[in-house]
Amino acid sequence: MSKFKKQRKGMPAINTASLPDIVFMLLFFFMVTTVMRETDLKIKKPQLPKADQVKKLEKKSLVSYIYVGKSKDGTPGDKLQLNDRISSVKDIKSFIFSERAKHSENEIPRLTTSIKADVEANVGTITDIKIELRDINALKINYSTIKGSALDNMK
């Protein structure tokens, strides 16, 4: 009888009450830092150029993105993506206007256009974009880059 009792005692269960606390801590960290991806890329993901004279983009809500890169099916030439569809340079104006409509009047001068272009894109395409943007007075632009040595872009 005494033997039987001893066996039943066994190991005490490990207290896992603090496990949720740890997990919640991690959870909150990721919840705070997370940025939901707003658009699906229809073009090949642009490989951003590197630069070291970079500035952080201040307010994400004030930024509209223009993606420039190659198409997924391998047709030559640079493709443009605004929001979630492939567009042409002519659509930029209406794109910016629709972005402006989302913001209040006094925020409009602070709106920034971020150009996320592939290292191998042509400057011509970028220039066309810039001319369109200048036409409608969207003057603040940002060439999206990743931190690194600019010399690597030349390879």
Add this chain to the structure above:
Amino acid sequence: MSRRETPEINAGSMADIAFLLLIFFLVTTTMDVDTGISRKLPEKQDPNIKPPILKEKNVFEVNVNRRNEILVEGDTYMQIADLREATIKFIDNGGGVDENGEECTWCGGKKDPASSDHPKKAIISLQSDRGTSYGTYIAVQNELVGAYTDLRNKLSEKLYGISYTQLLKDAKNSSNQSLKDKIANIKKKYPQIISEAEPTK
């Protein structure tokens, strides 16, 4: 009567729920902050306005052709690694006076009369080809902006014992007026004048 203990609430499944959420956020998170080179486009110009007349020695011409080769001042082929040094030399030359007739007392250049007069007058002109690769274009822009940053850093170290980049960082976190004045002063001494010409076809 034996004391009844309150039974412990089983919190075992709480972890499962939290894990589920955690994994969701882990998967959807993108940690990268958006960084980039900020530029301001020039405003649309009235085509009737005549461009101001500039002395050729005050213009630092950088051309990039469709084979991503860099030509500086119309006669020197240059590697991208040397561009910053050459730009600094040009801006910091201080060979003459600015529009108010004042000399550049903070310049560390050679005061070569054949190069730029004053940092306030020195203009960088960048022209690229439509076929230039974007990577090269960004690299060149980066080096030009870098030249200004280097000069501003140097001046800031001399005047305030702290680099310009640090000043900017400090100013972001505080609304200290003297910091802003310092930044404005340095910006005034080395204004960033980069002009972009329409690309060649």
